[in-house]
Amino acid sequence: MTVSNPNTNNNSEMTSLRYPVICIDGPSGAGKGTVTWRLSQVLGYQLLDSGALYRIVGLKAFEAGLMTADASQAIDEMAVLALTQSLEIAFVPNNESGRVDIIVNSEVVGEQVRNETVGGYASQIAVFSKVRQALLKLQQDMATRSGLVADGRDMGTVVFSDADVKVFLTASAEARAERRVTQLLNAGQTADFEAILATIKARDDRDENRSTAPSKPAKDALLLDSSHLDADAVYEQVKQYCQAQGICFNS
Ligand SMILES: Nc1ncnc2c1ncn2[C@@H]1O[C@H](COP(=O)(O)OP(=O)(O)OP(=O)(O)O)[C@@H](O)[C@H]1O
Numbered sequence: 001m002t003v004s005n006p007n008t009n010n011n012s013e014m015t016s017l018r019y020p021v022i023c024i025d026g027p028s029g030a031g032k033g034t035v036t037w038r039l040s041q042v043l044g045y046q047l048l049d050s051g052a053l054y055r056i057v058g059l060k061a062f063e064a065g066l067m068t069a070d071a072s073q074a075i076d077e078m079a080v081l082a083l084t085q086s087l088e089i090a091f092v093p094n095n096e097s098g099r100v101d102i103i104v105n106s107e108v109v110g111e112q113v114r115n116e117t118v119g120g121y122a123s124q125i126a127v128f129s130k131v132r133q134a135l136l137k138l139q140q141d142m143a144t145r146s147g148l149v150a151d152g153r154d155m156g157t158v159v160f161s162d163a164d165v166k167v168f169l170t171a172s173a174e175a176r177a178e179r180r181v182t183q184l185l186n187a188g189q190t191a192d193f194e195a196i197l198a199t200i201k202a203r204d205d206r207d208e209n210r211s212t213a214p215s216k217p218a219k220d221a222l223l224l225d226s227s228h229l230d231a232d233a234v235y236e237q238v239k240q241y242c243q244a245q246g247i248c249f250n251s
């Protein structure tokens with residue numbers, strides 16, 4: 001598909017005829033979703049929450065009895081692949097929650113995938129290259145309709161390896177666990193810092209050490225440690241970097 005690129009200032013627009021793509025990769029709780037949402041709102045770009053795709057497949061695989069919560073059982077990759085291929089998935093922005101609603105087989109999947117248990121299911125099935133391959137086109141197609149801000153682990157390294165902007169947003173495991181504790185307490189739930197920290201570390205370990213599309217910065221990514229930055233400061237730094245890469249902000 002050949003389209004003009006209305007939102008970049010660089011002089012390569014005659015040769016790079018496509019919509020701009022901004023990738024925000026990094027570990028769980030680094031603040032990717034927060035900055036991705038704000039960028040997509042300000043720029044009027046679509047948002048890809050790729051983690052939600054893996055969460056949905058993970059949840060469906062668990063519900064189908066294909067895995068255990070504690071990762072003690074070997075998982076049949078071909079069965080998860082078949083299940084993935086049977087799902088019809090669409091994304092719809094939700095201005096109230098500040099997230100994207102996911103429609104799976106005509107049903108809205110809401111907050112039920114946004115918890116650490118389902119994050120764990122997701123990281124168990126995310127190791128499978130065939131499953132990742134099955135989700136690839138759906139993700140790449142999102143950049144053929146408008147500008148895109150994509151949040152995940154392999155946006156800059158695999159899915160949009162020629163993206164205009166790549167950011168790898170991280171924070172210490174302790175800072176990320178603290179954020180989760182605050183998030184849960186604010187939602188009126190209980191939270192155990194040590195248990196959350198252990199879960200975050202286990203998921204980091206699985207995501208960073210898998211052989212297919214491990215979580216790591218692209219060679220040309222900006223590395224940003226948000227451990228001591230609030231969400232506004234992260235946004236401002238990412239915005240400045242985007243501008244330096246030729247992305248136009250009107251405000
Ligand atoms: N820079 C920041 N400082 C403190 N808290 C933050 C910061 N950025 C985001 N948060 C808060 O931390 C929590 C996790 O943020 P967010 O959901 O954006 O992270 P994430 O990287 O997308 O995580 P996941 O990959 O698990 O979806 C949220 O409660 C969010 O409001």
Ligand SMILES: Nc1ccn([C@@H]2O[C@H](COP(=O)(O)O)[C@@H](O)[C@H]2O)c(=O)n1
Binds near residue numbers: 050052055119
């Ligand atoms: N591009 C991606 C995105 C996510 N994953 C896996 O899904 C898990 C959940 O992701 P969140 O961003 O919603 O926390 C994550 O731990 C990864 O295992 C992925 O592999 N690739």
